[in-house]
Amino acid sequence: MSEPVAGPVRTAVNPVVRGFAPDPSVIRVGDWYYLATSSFEWFPTIPLYRSRGLADWEPAGAVDTAAPGRSLLGVPDSGGIWAPALSHANGVFWVVYSIVRSLGTRHFDLETYLCTASDVGGPWSEPVRVPGHGFDPSLLHHDGRHYLLNLQNDSRVGGRRFDGIVLTELEVPFADGVPGRVRAVGPTRLLLQRDELVEGPKITVHDGWFYLLLAQGGTGVEHGVLVARSRSLTGPYEVDDVPLLTSRDDPAVPLQKAGHGELVQTPSGEWYLTHLASRPLQTMAGPRNTLGRETAVQRVVWTDGWPRLAQDGWHPVSEVEVPAVTATATAVGQADDQRRGGLDVAPGWPWSTLREPPGDWVEKLPTSPDEPARVRVRGRQSAESLWQQSLLAQRLTEHHAEVEVTVDAEPTTFTQSAGLMLWYDTTSYYQLHVTWTEPEGEPQAGQQWAGGEGRRVLVLTHGHPDGARILATVDLPGGPVRLRARIDGATARLSSASGDGPWTQVGPDVDFSELSDDFGPRLRFTGAMVGISAVDLVDGTFTADFSAWSLRPRV
Known part of the structure; x- marks a missing residue:
């Protein structure tokens, strides 16, 4: 039985951001939580949301500069901007993401970019190219240094398109608050490589450990969140024996395709996981998810040095206790x-x-x-x-x-x-x-x-x-x-x-x-x-x- 949430609580009903809102990336800055989701071929690029208490989310703008020249013309269906990752360092909001220009090919023909802003509502800087090795980038700001996590894509004939997770230190100069040319510092290091598909890397530093959260199994019904940890940023990483989150073993779980998660800590010390999930319709052709992949939240506790869902097991639940706050935001996706x-x-x-x-x-x-x-x-x-x-x-x-x-x-x-x-x-x-x-x-x-x-x-x-x-x-x-x-x-x-x-x-x-x-x-x-x-x-x-x-x- 997990410890109760400190102080007054309320119930968050999942999905907390309803409808097409996949690949959520979450941070907390002060008393506000901020969330970014994938936008693919759609504008506004990289929709942003904010919440005071994880249950109710309101639109907080968008990274409207994310597409160079404000154009994604010609990108394929479901191409475009994939899996943005939010972070905050030195008083600045950062978002890193990839623009995918080919699907069904071994190359993806993508570029990775960085935008920054002093306020989440903008203005956001023009995109700056980042030396990336594949899609699903994220940034770790640690000890005054900046590190890029990436899926590695081996685009050679016979190569693996999901060939492990790599880490590259970046030098990011700023002039008048705007990032300049980004370059890699030192070698790129392989952190983890597995036979199964892993992507979407995020690192959380907690209690002397580096926790590497990974999206595993693809973004369909086999999706999940896997965790590895290391005392050193560069590894070696030990993989947890059980998934942190998945619904792949039980088609009766209301929230299917659960995966692609990121951890966030409340001001009072509790931990939560944001993740994507879908609410399937049962049809003669099998489950179909017309609402796409949505954003949900789960409470997390630490057990024997590993993050675990507070409800035990690894299945997402539809109702989660979160800290209550005196000021609530406007719910996103409701009929108001x-x-x-x-x-x-x-x-x-x-x-x-x-x-x-x-x-x-x-x-x-x-x-x-x-x-x-x-x-x-x-x-x-x-x-x-x-x-x-x-x-x-x-x-x-x-x-x-x-x-x-x-x-x-x-x-x-x-x-x-x-x-x-x-x-x-x-x-x-x-x-x-x-x-x-x-x-x-x-x-x-x-x-x-x-x-x-x-x-x-x-x-x-x-x-x-x-x-x-x-x-x-x-x-x-x-x-x-x-x-x-x-x-x-x-x-x-x-x-x-x-x-x-x-x-x-x-x-x-x-x-x-x-x-x-x-x-x-x-x-x-x-x-x-x-x-x-x-x-x-x-x-x-x-x-x-x-x-x-x-x-x-x-x-």
């Missing part, structure tokens, strides 16, 4: 108007964009106080583009939700469209768009040039790794149209309504579970999003106006 917002908060959090920040393709329109907020979106490339998509999206945070928006658009060609998007990536999506098509009974033959003939229609398109297909085409009258999606676990139903008319279902119920990490032939690392988008494949001038946005979890 401040968090969910409306289109009046675009283009800021909780809205996200693909591969670049919002630009001149999205504009907030002036409205009177009694009018709903509106934005105008200018169409650009298609839903299958890795480049310039005009998509504004929000994370889905619960398995049951309803999303609704009104779109006002008058396309005159099949190359123009706008509407609602249920999104995972360029190969998995449901797009409900207002567009143009030929007159009834005529083939797809470019008739938009024949004197304005044709029909304004609503088209439901299903993006799939095997190729997109049309699920429904519905004629539309003129004027604004309301669009809605009701998400019930593994199923979604899309509907439309004109003016104040009734809702009418568009197409069949769709398999929403395809918008998950677990669908398709390749690795995927993000989570389901819902949003609005516009397309113009000819000259990028077509616009659509959106209003009355809502995203509400459903009980």
